[in-house]
Amino acid sequence: MSTAAASQSNIRAGIGCILAGIFCLTISDGLAKWLGAFYAPIQILFLRALIALPLVTALVLFLGGHRALRTRHIGVHLLRGALNVAAASFFYLGLTRLPLAENTAIAFCAPLFVTAISVAFLGEKVSKGGWLAILAGFVGVIVIVRPSPGNIQWAALLPLATAFGYAIMMVSAKRISARESMFTTMFYIVFGQLVFAGLPLAFFWTPIDWAHLPGFIGIAICSTAGLGLITQAFRMAPASVVAPFDYFGLISATLLGWFFWNEVPDVWFYVGALTIAASGIYVALSNGRRKQSPA
Numbered sequence: 001m002s003t004a005a006a007s008q009s010n011i012r013a014g015i016g017c018i019l020a021g022i023f024c025l026t027i028s029d030g031l032a033k034w035l036g037a038f039y040a041p042i043q044i045l046f047l048r049a050l051i052a053l054p055l056v057t058a059l060v061l062f063l064g065g066h067r068a069l070r071t072r073h074i075g076v077h078l079l080r081g082a083l084n085v086a087a088a089s090f091f092y093l094g095l096t097r098l099p100l101a102e103n104t105a106i107a108f109c110a111p112l113f114v115t116a117i118s119v120a121f122l123g124e125k126v127s128k129g130g131w132l133a134i135l136a137g138f139v140g141v142i143v144i145v146r147p148s149p150g151n152i153q154w155a156a157l158l159p160l161a162t163a164f165g166y167a168i169m170m171v172s173a174k175r176i177s178a179r180e181s182m183f184t185t186m187f188y189i190v191f192g193q194l195v196f197a198g199l200p201l202a203f204f205w206t207p208i209d210w211a212h213l214p215g216f217i218g219i220a221i222c223s224t225a226g227l228g229l230i231t232q233a234f235r236m237a238p239a240s241v242v243a244p245f246d247y248f249g250l251i252s253a254t255l256l257g258w259f260f261w262n263e264v265p266d267v268w269f270y271v272g273a274l275t276i277a278a279s280g281i282y283v284a285l286s287n288g289r290r291k292q293s294p295a
Helices: 002-035 041-064 074-095 100-107 110-122 128-145 154-175 182-198 210-236 239-261 267-292
Strands: none
Touching (some): 002 041, 002 210, 002 239, 041 074, 041 182, 041 210, 074 100, 074 154, 074 182, 100 128, 100 154, 100 239, 110 154, 110 267, 128 267, 182 210, 210 239, 239 267
8 A cells, every 4th residue: 555655646746747847848938939039049049058057967966976977878969969959949940930839739749750750760669549649640730730822831840840850859869878867868968959059159149138148047947947857757657647748838838828928829729739639648648558568
């Protein structure tokens, strides 16, 4: 009974962590949408990493020690850093051209891309129901965008590119030895972001208005805290339990967009967003059941 109670406690804590993490990321996205009117995505990402890296380094050293900074997969980490910068740049650019909720909903196709890429490159198996869920998810994107010959929202390709880049980044994590801790991965994600966002920075740099500095600090803190809380959620509870709560981001993004930018989605947005969420949840639950079943 005590073991069962502890398990239930971990599940509740895991759900709480992922909800808090998603809310932090939504705040970070809202700040990026605001700052995107003044600065290029590359500059926002560079300053976000520049502020976050000392915080992350201190946290990693405190929790994992100096060993957490060592890796035998520096090439993979740098590749993931480049993918992270590319995906986040597309997402931040999309925030300046699309409503917050719409940009977020389309980016939630990432789990569907992860499943498809895992089949193509890792030889994983997906049921017919899984393929139908993936197809339904992309239909949900079409429902949100509703392209027509005279009205094609090319900006919708930005969060879609974000989802694809994020999916490749997630799948590439399988190339990292399981012996490396999550603290190592956390450090090199931020380090890689700083390096690859810094390379082209001279072409995009805009002098900083000091009134915007709290926004940059907020992005760094909220994004770092959000990713940390989400990571902790998946450590505390089964992925099949906490993954569906990831779609709380659709609700928080919709509310934030309405409150600050008066963005009111139409009924087709809700139809498409629910389709994407249902597809992602189905894929997450089916993957969880498959991993729990005997070989």
